[in-house]
Amino acid sequence: MTVQASQNESALVCAAQRRDKEALQLLLTRNWAWLKGLVFSIVGDPGEVDDVLQDICVRVITKIDTLREPERFRPWLATLARRQALRYRQQKARRPVPLDEEFAELQPDEKAGEGIETIEQQESGTLSDRIWQAVQSLPEKYRQVFVLQHSGDFTYAQIAEMLDVPMTTVQIRLVRARRMICDQLASRDPNRLREE
Amino acid sequence: MNQEILEILIGKHLDGEITTGEQRILDVELQRDRRAAELLAELKELHDRSSEFVASSIIGRGAAPTDIFERAWQQAGVPSFQGKTGQQAEHPVGRTVKRVGYVRLAVGVAAGFLLGLVVQFMLRSASSPPNEAAAPDVLARNLTNPIELQEPSFPALPTDSTGNPIRNVDWYQFTDNQGNHWLIEGLRESTVRPAAYNTDL
Numbered sequence: 001m002t003v004q005a006s007q008n009e010s011a012l013v014c015a016a017q018r019r020d021k022e023a024l025q026l027l028l029t030r031n032w033a034w035l036k037g038l039v040f041s042i043v044g045d046p047g048e049v050d051d052v053l054q055d056i057c058v059r060v061i062t063k064i065d066t067l068r069e070p071e072r073f074r075p076w077l078a079t080l081a082r083r084q085a086l087r088y089r090q091q092k093a094r095r096p097v098p099l100d101e102e103f104a105e106l107q108p109d110e111k112a113g114e115g116i117e118t119i120e121q122q123e124s125g126t127l128s129d130r131i132w133q134a135v136q137s138l139p140e141k142y143r144q145v146f147v148l149q150h151s152g153d154f155t156y157a158q159i160a161e162m163l164d165v166p167m168t169t170v171q172i173r174l175v176r177a178r179r180m181i182c183d184q185l186a187s188r189d190p191n192r193l194r195e196e
Numbered sequence: 197m198n199q200e201i202l203e204i205l206i207g208k209h210l211d212g213e214i215t216t217g218e219q220r221i222l223d224v225e226l227q228r229d230r231r232a233a234e235l236l237a238e239l240k241e242l243h244d245r246s247s248e249f250v251a252s253s254i255i256g257r258g259a260a261p262t263d264i265f266e267r268a269w270q271q272a273g274v275p276s277f278q279g280k281t282g283q284q285a286e287h288p289v290g291r292t293v294k295r296v297g298y299v300r301l302a303v304g305v306a307a308g309f310l311l312g313l314v315v316q317f318m319l320r321s322a323s324s325p326p327n328e329a330a331a332p333d334v335l336a337r338n339l340t341n342p343i344e345l346q347e348p349s350f351p352a353l354p355t356d357s358t359g360n361p362i363r364n365v366d367w368y369q370f371t372d373n374q375g376n377h378w379l380i381e382g383l384r385e386s387t388v389r390p391a392a393y394n395t396d397l
Contacts, residue, residue: 025265032261040254050258057268128249131242135249149211150243150250156213174211175203178239181246 013070024064028057031074034162035081037151041144042085044136052088056081078162127185134184142177145170197225197232206236210243 009030015023028035039052059080067076135143148159156174160167205222208214214222226233353361363381370378 021269025262028265029261033255036255036258037250046254046257049254050264053258053261054264054268054271057265058272061268061272127245128253131245131249132253135246146246147250147254150247151255156211171204171207171213175200175207178207178242179203181242182238185242 009073010070013064013067013073016064017067017070024061027073028060031077034148034152034154035077037147038078038081038144038162039085041147042082042140043089048088048092052081052085055088056084059084074158075161075164079164130185131181134181137184138177138180142173142180145173146177146181149174197221197229202232202235203239206232206239209236210240 009027012023012027016027035056036049036053039049039056040046043049043052060077063080067073069076135146138146144163145159148154148162154162156167156170160170163170202222202225205214205218205225208218209222226236353363355361364384365381366384368380368382370380372378
């Protein structure tokens with residue numbers, strides 16, 4: 001993010017703290033892509049990302065006053081989003097599953113179009129599908145960095161600031177995430193990526 | 197170059213984070229090692245596909261951000277938020293923080309003062325000996341102990357014909373810095389005199 005963009009964002013934050021709805025909306029939509037990526041990397045199911053994003057928006061609207069350093073809006077938003085996504089995941093884990101839903105999960109054909117694939121489909125899937133599977137199987141800390149890196153034109157320093165980790169950690173996690181994805185793709189297909 | 201460093205350099209190259217010096221090292225390695233070039237091609241493919249996949253499968257899915265924001269705005273009950281007036285609505289958080297700051301400062305000063313008092317008290321009690329006013333043990337006389345009541349018997353000095361004791365001493369005169377004259381009695385050299393002690397050594 002350039003200095004100019006950062007100043008603009010700080011100005012938007014100040015306006016949002018004065019209850020300017022448009023400023024608040026602009027702030028969130030500008031950061032929407034990476035926010036969505038971050039939430040997905042924690043929740044894991046694209047179908048649930050919007051629900052979490054709505055909760056995050058509510059939190060931002062009600063808590064924007066508590067942000068004391070407007071220039072640190074992104075790390076603040078990332079922290080808030082991570083907490084909200086983790087809370088959602090915990091609540092989901094505790095939620096009882098009705099029998100009809102459980103039965104529906106056993107019917108693969110009905111869910112095929114929603115991202116859950118059968119083994120046959122995985123084997124015959126495109127490279128993008130296999131990357132999808134590999135990314136979803138990454139440990140969360142690697143998945144967060146990987147998805148954030150690909151969901152916006154961010155530098156390592158910006159990702160480090162968002163996740164509140166050192167820059168070298170971001171670098172190492174990215175390298176390892178790529179290695180894990182490559183290994184997983186290779187284990188399914190020895191010809192790896194060059195097949196397609 | 198080991199595999200991990202190579203992957204770090206390739207990763208930085210793909211993410212646009214590589215420096216000129218690192219790029220030079222990577223270029224040399226790519227020319228030298230065919231497997232490094234293959235790895236670069238493989239990771240570049242993964243990088244490009246991953247960006248496409250994130251854009252289409254994650255970011256491109258779901259409702260529009262404006263719709264979600266509108267729903268959230270309604271859910272947050274913002275009108276009641278806007279009901280606040282004047283200075284209270286402007287910086288409620290800032291003022292709370294400021295008050296908390298004053299209280300914390302006062303508590304900190306009080307705690308520091310108390311701590312200082314305690315430390316001073318402890319240091320004083322540690323540096324002064326107990327029973328400071330009492331006489332040293334050596335000079336104390338225990339009246340209940342019969343041994344201490346006995347007067348020590350010092351050897352009697354020889355006397356001259358008039359009965360004055362003959363002292364085997366020399367006399368010295370000494371003038372101090374302030375001009376006072378002192379007459380000092382001192383034993384003669386090579387004179388042995390038995391010591392007498394009031395108590396045990």
